[in-house]
Amino acid sequence: MPTIVVEVMPKAELLDPAGKAVAGAIHRLGENRITDVRLGKRFELHVDGEVDDALLDTARQLAADLLSNGVIEDVVSVHVAQTVTAGA
Amino acid sequence: MPTIVVEVMPKAELLDPAGKAVAGAIHRLGENRITDVRLGKRFELHVDGEVDDALLDTARQLAADLLSNGVIEDVVSVHVAQTVTAGA
Numbered sequence: 001m002p003t004i005v006v007e008v009m010p011k012a013e014l015l016d017p018a019g020k021a022v023a024g025a026i027h028r029l030g031e032n033r034i035t036d037v038r039l040g041k042r043f044e045l046h047v048d049g050e051v052d053d054a055l056l057d058t059a060r061q062l063a064a065d066l067l068s069n070g071v072i073e074d075v076v077s078v079h080v081a082q083t084v085t086a087g088a
Numbered sequence: 089m090p091t092i093v094v095e096v097m098p099k100a101e102l103l104d105p106a107g108k109a110v111a112g113a114i115h116r117l118g119e120n121r122i123t124d125v126r127l128g129k130r131f132e133l134h135v136d137g138e139v140d141d142a143l144l145d146t147a148r149q150l151a152a153d154l155l156s157n158g159v160i161e162d163v164v165s166v167h168v169a170q171t172v173t174a175g176a
Contacts, residue, residue, distance in 0.1 A: 004122075007130050022131065025154060033143055034092075036134040042095050043110065046124040055121055066113060 002051045004059045007077040008068040009040035040076070043067055051080050090139045092147045095165040096156040097128035128164070131155055139168050 010016045016038050023037040045059060056078070063075045098104045104126050111125040133147060144166070151163045 001123075009130065009132065019131075022155065026133075026150060029150075029154070031146055031150070033136055034133045034147075035089075035136045038132040038134075040130045040132070042097065042128040042130040043107075044097065044126040044128070045114075045122045046126070048121055048123045058119055059122075062114060062117075062119070066117070067110065 002047050003081045004045040004047060004051060004056065005077065005079055005081050006043040006045065006059065006063045006067050006075065007040065008043070008063070008073050009038055009076050011072055011074055014072055040073070041067075044081075056080070090135050091169045092133040092135060092139060092144065093165065093167055093169050094131040094133065094147065094151045094155050094163065095128065096131070096151070096161050097126055097164050099160055099162055102160055128161070129155075132169075144168070 010019070019037040019039040022039060023034065026034050026037065043063075045062075047055065060075075060078050063078050064070065068075050098107070107125040107127040110127060111122065114122050114125065131151075133150075135143065148163075148166050151166050152158065156163050
């Protein structure tokens with residue numbers, strides 16, 4: 001079963017307190033090469049049947065309208081993954 | 089500045105109520121080819137300098153120990169992205 005993966009990240013100009021907290025935890029563990037962390041969302045849309053261009057367009061529309069908040073988030077990727085990772 | 093992307097998804101055998109809610113919303117909009125939705129997390133670890141194998145191993149260890157809860161989540165990917173999407 002094909003899967004459409006939608007990736008949403010907080011906009012670069014926003015603070016992202018959750019990502020900052022993770023970065024702080026990583027630094028306390030002594031790993032200072034990682035300077036900053038951003039925490040976003042990853043949706044897997046499981047599709048019944050084949051993914052055609054029309055469905056991918058629909059997914060892009062859903063990503064912009066429903067899966068992300070355009071005020072604070074950017075949709076960074078909408079792509080098809082043939083391997084369903086959640087079933088691994 | 090290179091970025092290590094860590095992707096974490098809820099385990100397949102768990103219910104994932106947030107994903108179910110999104111799937112319900114998509115179905116109410118009339119899109120029934122998308123049968124199921126899973127909602128996971130996507131971390132961007134911004135790295136100062138080059139990403140070598142040792143740092144990638146460290147990132148894999150952080151992904152398993154700090155960025156995911158092994159009881160309910162799987163780390164599905166740890167990879168390097170040269171383009172910093174959050175800066176787009």
